[in-house]
Amino acid sequence: MSRGSLATPPVFAAIFILYLACQRPPEVDPEPVASEIWDGRCANCHGPEGRGDGPTGAALVAAPRSFHDPSWQAATTDAQIRLAILYGGAAAGYSDAMPPNPDLRERPRVVEALIKKIRGYRPAPTPTR
Numbered sequence: 001m002s003r004g005s006l007a008t009p010p011v012f013a014a015i016f017i018l019y020l021a022c023q024r025p026p027e028v029d030p031e032p033v034a035s036e037i038w039d040g041r042c043a044n045c046h047g048p049e050g051r052g053d054g055p056t057g058a059a060l061v062a063a064p065r066s067f068h069d070p071s072w073q074a075a076t077t078d079a080q081i082r083l084a085i086l087y088g089g090a091a092a093g094y095s096d097a098m099p100p101n102p103d104l105r106e107r108p109r110v111v112e113a114l115i116k117k118i119r120g121y122r123p124a125p126t127p128t129r
């Protein structure tokens with residue numbers, strides 16, 4: 001057996017470990033990340049509970065609407081919400097005061113979790129008898 005073949009397994013192991021170390025950590029649970037982004041970036045304008053009453057939002061000419069409005073929830077598609085988040089209000093036909101979030105284009109699961117959070121503000125339907 002030559003020296004070369006004896007050295008091969010540890011070399012492969014080292015390369016493999018290096019390969020694993022270079023992998024981006026998976027976005028394990030996107031929901032806490034989305035909540036953090038909401039509190040840090042969105043609540044300022046949209047309010048902590050999505051009522052459109054954040055301190056910065058209230059000062060805007062076109063103040064953000066309340067996400068608790070059932071007719072807005074019914075009329076708006078997830079695609080429109082996604083567009084507004086990623087490309088800004090103007091791209092989605094709203095006020096350009098809504099800033100784009102280009103970094104989230106690489107993080108679709110976090111965007112889905114943000115959409116889910118916004119959808120979560122939809123009021124429960126009044127029970128019918």
Ligand code: HEC
Nearest residue numbers: 041042045062063064065081084085089094095097098114
């Ligand atoms: C600087 C203030 C500001 C920040 C920060 C902001 N928004 Fe907005 N957002 C707005 C305004 C203003 C509108 C548009 C209101 C209008 O034209 O009716 C809007 C619109 C939207 C809409 C479209 C809803 C609609 O029909 O009005 C969504 C969805 C949205 N924002 C989500 C988010 C999310 C999620 C974040 C955080 C990642 C965020 N926004 C950060 C101000 C802001």
